Amino acid sequence: MNYQELIDDAVDAARTHLGHGRVADYIPALACADPNAIGMALATVDGEVFQAGDADRPFSIQSISKLFTLALVLAEGGDALWRRVGREPSGNPFNSLVQLETEHGIPRNPFINAGAIVVTDRLLGLTGDAAEHVRRFLRSESENPNLATNAAIAASEAEHGHRNAALAHFIASHGNLDNDVDAVLAQYYEHCAIEASCRDLALAGRFLARHGVRADGERLLSRSEAKQINAVLLTCGTYDAAGEFAYRVGLPGKSGVGGGVLAIMPGRGAVCAWSPALDPAGNSVAAVAALDAFTTASGLSVF
Numbered sequence: 001m002n003y004q005e006l007i008d009d010a011v012d013a014a015r016t017h018l019g020h021g022r023v024a025d026y027i028p029a030l031a032c033a034d035p036n037a038i039g040m041a042l043a044t045v046d047g048e049v050f051q052a053g054d055a056d057r058p059f060s061i062q063s064i065s066k067l068f069t070l071a072l073v074l075a076e077g078g079d080a081l082w083r084r085v086g087r088e089p090s091g092n093p094f095n096s097l098v099q100l101e102t103e104h105g106i107p108r109n110p111f112i113n114a115g116a117i118v119v120t121d122r123l124l125g126l127t128g129d130a131a132e133h134v135r136r137f138l139r140s141e142s143e144n145p146n147l148a149t150n151a152a153i154a155a156s157e158a159e160h161g162h163r164n165a166a167l168a169h170f171i172a173s174h175g176n177l178d179n180d181v182d183a184v185l186a187q188y189y190e191h192c193a194i195e196a197s198c199r200d201l202a203l204a205g206r207f208l209a210r211h212g213v214r215a216d217g218e219r220l221l222s223r224s225e226a227k228q229i230n231a232v233l234l235t236c237g238t239y240d241a242a243g244e245f246a247y248r249v250g251l252p253g254k255s256g257v258g259g260g261v262l263a264i265m266p267g268r269g270a271v272c273a274w275s276p277a278l279d280p281a282g283n284s285v286a287a288v289a290a291l292d293a294f295t296t297a298s299g300l301s302v303f
């Protein structure tokens with residue numbers, strides 16, 4: 001398989017989508033992202049990396065952090081988490097409040113904001129610092145010691161985070177947060193505002209392609225936990241467009257409003273594409289197009 005050629009071709013195909021979609025501006029500090037940037041990187045299970053376009057340029061990982069918080073909570077605390085958060089697609093936007101009331105403060109899944117807030121609360125309880133755990137994990141898997149949170153983006157999100165605050169307080173009113181609401185939200189914003197490149201994220205996503213085994217050979221998750229996370233990524237990782245993403249790309253994947261999408265090829269590697277302009281569901285138009293072109297040309301979907 002000529003990964004380099006596949007990635008180059010996928011980015012070329014996706015460039016035709018630049019100019020479509022809109023950069024997220026509900027977090028004002030994200031609005032200045034360059035809508036014409038596009039990058040892609042693929043890291044294989046044995047450590048080879050292929051990259052194209054702006055694959056080394058750091059961007060705001062936003063909801064892609066939810067993949068790592070979930071993995072770290074399952075690693076540290078096991079499946080007790082699933083009493084507090086479900087694992088069904090929500091069919092609603094990532095920041096929706098509607099289901100929480102009828103479902104008594106139990107979020108539908110860990111990849112919408114409500115669910116990720118509960119996961120962050122649990123990681124904070126288990127480790128004392130959720131965001132630092134995510135940063136440390138990303139730094140070691142990507143071998144990039146410079147990977148950090150952008151404090152200005154975290155502050156901007158906190159300042160404009162009325163909806164996330166509403167979600168968190170509502171969840172707390174149902175007794176589903178252990179820690180102080182403001183402390184949980186601060187940690188949530190801090191891990192969402194981590195900056196990493198396509199290369200960093202493709203390397204960091206490999207533990208799911210390696211069935212739970214980290215870059216250094218240490219086992220983070222059992223084989224079956226890795227399978228379970230990949231399944232939830234496939235059904236819930238791109239919010240109310242998860243069906244469309246499975247249809248077009250056919251890989252477990254997690255998107256973020258910074259424009260990144262990290263997809264897992266179980267047994268083979270991880271591939272990350274990034275371009276800041278988003279479709280109405282909050283997924284990057286050009287990054288999804290790049291992944292679509294890649295799996296269509298290579299046949300490397302899970303189907």
Ligand SMILES: NC(=O)CC[C@H](N)C(=O)O
Pocket residue numbers: 061062063064094095113157164189192255256257258282
């Ligand atoms: N979909 C996303 O990337 C959303 C994450 C963002 N930090 C928010 O809470 O709105």
